[in-house]
Amino acid sequence: MQAIIEQILKDATAFQNGCHGxxxxxxxxxxxxxIALYEELDAWFLRLFAYFHDCQRLSDGRDPEHGPRAADYVMTWTPEALEMSEDDQRRLAFACRYHTHERQTDDKTIRACWDCDRLDLGRVGIVVNPKFLFTETAKRIARDKPLAQVQDAHAPRIRRRLRR
Ligand SMILES: [Fe+2]
Structure with a gap:
């Protein structure tokens, strides 16, 4: 995984240190x-989503095309390099493409990817509403984790943002 992350960082747009970095x-x-553990889903798929989905952002602000750019970037890799099948590569691209403007899907793994992203909204001071999460595990995490605790983990960055 480390080699994949290093390549993603090399190919990432200038931006990689902000609140979407x-x-x-x-x-x-x-x-x-x-979530993969409790929902018995493909942990590798979820891991790749984590490192690909925001890597083509151009800024921390509104950037509606970053999902489609990430999806196109996923498809520049070979399935071998991603250590997944061609079909899974296409599913990963779908998960990246629609992670902000979600498309209807019954794919539990893709839904779990979107939950993982949403669960980190606390970093920008947004309380995660379990109603908008798909998996039971994500709902449980959102319910169990008070916002203060979430913000604590990201406190230095939030303080920096508030200072600007
Ligand atoms: Fe994200």
Missing amino acids: LSHWNTVAAHGRT
Whole structure:
């Protein structure tokens, strides 16, 4: 995984340190591990989503095309390099493409990816409403984790943002 992350960082747009950057990707990956475990989903798929979904952002602000750009970027890799099948690569691209403007899907793994991303909204001071989450595990995490605790983990960045 380390080699994949290093390549993603090399190919990432100039932006990788903001609130949609590497520390967010790490948090999404951590949620992915938990959700994959409890929901019996493909942990590798969720991990790749964590590191790909925001890597083509151009800024921390409104950037509606970053999902489609991430999806196109996923498809520049070979399935071998991603250590997944062609079909899974296309599913990963779908998960990235629609992670902000969600499309209807019955794919439990893709829904779990979107939950992992949403669960980290606390970093920007947004309380995650379990109603908008798909998996029971994500709902439980959202209910159990008070916002103060979530914000605590991201406190230095939130303070920096508030200062600007
Ligand atoms: Fe994200």
